[in-house]
Amino acid sequence: MKTSAGPASFPANVTADDVAAAAGVSRWTVNRAFKKEASISPATREKVMTAARSLGYIPDLSAAALASARSNLVALLVDDFANPHKLVMLERLTRALRGRGWDTLLVNTLDRDDTAPALLNASQRRVDATILIGIQFDDEVLEAAHSARRFKKLIIFARTSENPDTISIAVDDVAATREIARYVTDRGYRRPLYVAGPRTVSAHLMRKETFLEFWRGRFGVEPDSVSVEAYDPILSAACSLELLETRPRSEHPDIIVCENDALALGVIDTIRHRLKLRVPEDIAVIGFDDVPQCESPNYRLTTYRQPLTEMANYLVDVLESTEAGNLDRTFEGQLIVRESA
Amino acid sequence: MKTSAGPASFPANVTADDVAAAAGVSRWTVNRAFKKEASISPATREKVMTAARSLGYIPDLSAAALASARSNLVALLVDDFANPHKLVMLERLTRALRGRGWDTLLVNTLDRDDTAPALLNASQRRVDATILIGIQFDDEVLEAAHSARRFKKLIIFARTSENPDTISIAVDDVAATREIARYVTDRGYRRPLYVAGPRTVSAHLMRKETFLEFWRGRFGVEPDSVSVEAYDPILSAACSLELLETRPRSEHPDIIVCENDALALGVIDTIRHRLKLRVPEDIAVIGFDDVPQCESPNYRLTTYRQPLTEMANYLVDVLESTEAGNLDRTFEGQLIVRESA
DNA sequence: ACGCCTTTTGCACGCGCGTGCAACACATTT
DNA sequence: AAATGTGTTGCACGCGCGTGCAAAAGGCGT
Numbered sequence: 001m002k003t004s005a006g007p008a009s010f011p012a013n014v015t016a017d018d019v020a021a022a023a024g025v026s027r028w029t030v031n032r033a034f035k036k037e038a039s040i041s042p043a044t045r046e047k048v049m050t051a052a053r054s055l056g057y058i059p060d061l062s063a064a065a066l067a068s069a070r071s072n073l074v075a076l077l078v079d080d081f082a083n084p085h086k087l088v089m090l091e092r093l094t095r096a097l098r099g100r101g102w103d104t105l106l107v108n109t110l111d112r113d114d115t116a117p118a119l120l121n122a123s124q125r126r127v128d129a130t131i132l133i134g135i136q137f138d139d140e141v142l143e144a145a146h147s148a149r150r151f152k153k154l155i156i157f158a159r160t161s162e163n164p165d166t167i168s169i170a171v172d173d174v175a176a177t178r179e180i181a182r183y184v185t186d187r188g189y190r191r192p193l194y195v196a197g198p199r200t201v202s203a204h205l206m207r208k209e210t211f212l213e214f215w216r217g218r219f220g221v222e223p224d225s226v227s228v229e230a231y232d233p234i235l236s237a238a239c240s241l242e243l244l245e246t247r248p249r250s251e252h253p254d255i256i257v258c259e260n261d262a263l264a265l266g267v268i269d270t271i272r273h274r275l276k277l278r279v280p281e282d283i284a285v286i287g288f289d290d291v292p293q294c295e296s297p298n299y300r301l302t303t304y305r306q307p308l309t310e311m312a313n314y315l316v317d318v319l320e321s322t323e324a325g326n327l328d329r330t331f332e333g334q335l336i337v338r339e340s341a
Numbered sequence: 342m343k344t345s346a347g348p349a350s351f352p353a354n355v356t357a358d359d360v361a362a363a364a365g366v367s368r369w370t371v372n373r374a375f376k377k378e379a380s381i382s383p384a385t386r387e388k389v390m391t392a393a394r395s396l397g398y399i400p401d402l403s404a405a406a407l408a409s410a411r412s413n414l415v416a417l418l419v420d421d422f423a424n425p426h427k428l429v430m431l432e433r434l435t436r437a438l439r440g441r442g443w444d445t446l447l448v449n450t451l452d453r454d455d456t457a458p459a460l461l462n463a464s465q466r467r468v469d470a471t472i473l474i475g476i477q478f479d480d481e482v483l484e485a486a487h488s489a490r491r492f493k494k495l496i497i498f499a500r501t502s503e504n505p506d507t508i509s510i511a512v513d514d515v516a517a518t519r520e521i522a523r524y525v526t527d528r529g530y531r532r533p534l535y536v537a538g539p540r541t542v543s544a545h546l547m548r549k550e551t552f553l554e555f556w557r558g559r560f561g562v563e564p565d566s567v568s569v570e571a572y573d574p575i576l577s578a579a580c581s582l583e584l585l586e587t588r589p590r591s592e593h594p595d596i597i598v599c600e601n602d603a604l605a606l607g608v609i610d611t612i613r614h615r616l617k618l619r620v621p622e623d624i625a626v627i628g629f630d631d632v633p634q635c636e637s638p639n640y641r642l643t644t645y646r647q648p649l650t651e652m653a654n655y656l657v658d659v660l661e662s663t664e665a666g667n668l669d670r671t672f673e674g675q676l677i678v679r680e681s682a
Numbered sequence: 683a684c685g686c687c688t689t690t691t692g693c694a695c696g697c698g699c700g701t702g703c704a705a706c707a708c709a710t711t712t
Numbered sequence: 713a714a715a716t717g718t719g720t721t722g723c724a725c726g727c728g729c730g731t732g733c734a735a736a737a738g739g740c741g742t
């Protein structure tokens with residue numbers, strides 16, 4: 001800092017010992033005063049807190065983490081910054097976590113091969129849990145996670161996984177997709193195209209599969225489908241353009257069902273601006289997630305909203321739980337009908 | 342985890358001592374093997390690394406942080422998740438940081454009064470620096486930061502600050518705004534409206550001020566301007582609608598210059614979809630940041646791109662620097678001309 | 683006022699590693 | 713062969729706090 005000559009000029013680190021001396025108690029009493037459910041008399045606590053305030057003391061979580069088995073720190077691994085929904089998830093998660101005393105280590109898994117190193121990285125900081133909210137993980141990566149030192153809970157957020165070593169907190173993709181499919185048929189659409197994201201080994205969303213299965217069961221035919229290599233509006237715009245412009249109008253789908261909004265936004269751009277067609281009159285579009293842009297007059301996207309706040313709160317419950325049982329849980333979301341379908 | 346009975350069944354924590362025993366050296370030699378510029382013979386290092394690999398050892402950064410004065414951890418305080426540019430910044434920053442061995446603590450400053458607590462929170466984790474990339478800080482907050490224990494570097498990213506106790510890494514707002522203003526006049530616009538974000542006590546962007554001053558100097562008149570209370574497209578859409586719909590067409594601006602893209606996107610939505618006017622023919626719009634949506638056919642926004650990667654890399658340079666001098670630095674960006682102005 | 687029970691307080695030890703220096707080994711020089 | 717220098721290795725101590733238990737203090741009834 002420019003106002004001071006160097007580290008030496010800062011007030012010396014004030015530790016619990018200093019506060020103890022000032023308050024006339026032992027160091028342990030000081031730390032106890034800062035613990036919620038500690039056995040300490042109100043008078044002593046007040047005395048300690050006063051001394052702490054005047055000295056500017058706050059407990060060192062880093063030392064606490066070393067001494068105890070808990071760090072109250074979680075790692076959040078993210079690999080997909082092109083999807084605007086990630087920003088929403090980051091907000092909800094960090095809000096829920098910080099509101100209940102947890103800190104968040106944001107780890108950018110830089111590329112496809114970086115997930116395992118990123119996991120190790122997190123474990124070096126003694127995190128109590130690692131949360132995956134991306135796509136680039138498969139069983140191999142999960143294996144790496146488990147061999148990582150001090151590995152504790154591995155939580156897969158907003159994505160279902162059947163891996164028994166992970167805790168999956170997600171919307172019920174099957175129920176949600178069935179609701180979407182029912183809506184699609186009820187509104188009379190009959191030639192759907194399903195636009196899916198990348199297909200990883202594990203942790204599938206089960207949305208595409210469910211939709212196709214529903215359609216087969218209902219109409220006996222397999223709908224068209226296509227995979228985009230990332231949940232990126234730019235890529236889905238390009239991909240859908242490539243697919244649609246080669247076809248005559250008569251072979252166009254009447255609705256495009258997208259695995260999520262990131263894909264749907266790109267698809268709408270293609271339909272409106274490249275093909276010069278109307279949404280929903282010529283081709284309807286439906287998404288998943290309810291990102292903020294859905295509300296925009298450019299999209300007015302019909303989509304399915306996940307109860308993110310509820311899910312984030314449950315995640316913290318999981319962190320604080322010591323139960324050994326299966327903590328997987330799915331949530332019910334809500335179909336948000338706008339004008340795009 | 343479901344496959345194991347509990348924490349006890351995990352392989353015991355393997356520490357440097359274990360590796361030392363396996364490799365037949367002292368613990369200190371083991372840790373040295375993991376340090377880049379340590380004085381150790383290649384043969385010994387190889388021996389240690391082999392033992393470490395077979396035991397699955399990796400150094401504990403948490404303990405290292407406690408023992409030394411460095412943690413290689415920074416806190417990133419964010420308060421404005423409505424602005425899509427934040428996601429881009431998060432990506433670039435975490436990429437630059439992690440690429441050079443730094444971990445990132447993401448701290449959501451939940452509301453206006455939470456900035457100071459968030460700062461304290463960060464200091465509890467022994468971060469080597471705190472980076473502010475939001476808006477809700479004023480001199481009072483910075484003061485709080487400085488009285489926080491173990492406070493080191495306070496970096497203001499993507500925002501200029503003259504506070505001598507902070508390090509500001511930002512684009513040169515004055516030069517950038519002048520370039521924008523010159524472009525606006527060169528293209529013949531003469532009735533600009535400036536849409537600014539919230540005005541905080543310190544850390545102004547200097548964009549509004551520079552633009553108004555430029556215009557006064559050039560034409561002798563003060564352009565219209567308005568402030569939106571947050572960098573949120575929804576709010577700027579509402580705000581610009583309220584302003585414009587009360588005016589007759591003849592009193593509309595011919596261009597709306599926005600402090601950043603988040604505001605500009607909302608403004609375009611209002612012009613096109615609420616007022617049913619054309620961009621740029623009726624009203625042109627110009628932004629700042631170059632968020633991904635600028636590229637979308639819905640916006641095609643002319644804007645000013647900050648060299649975020651370069652700025653992020655410089656930020657890491659700052660973290661690794663021990664110089665006492667002024668580390669503030671501004672960068673030159675680039676005007677990206679699209680069709681909106 | 684005494685004994686018993688409950689609440690509150692104090693403490694030895696350890697979490698895993700870094701710092702700074704001392705000791706050591708080996709290669710080179712005279 | 714001894715002395716000098718360079719590179720390498722080992723170690724005492726401490727970072728700040730939590731755990732688990734023992735000691736002390738306070739409260740109650742008879």
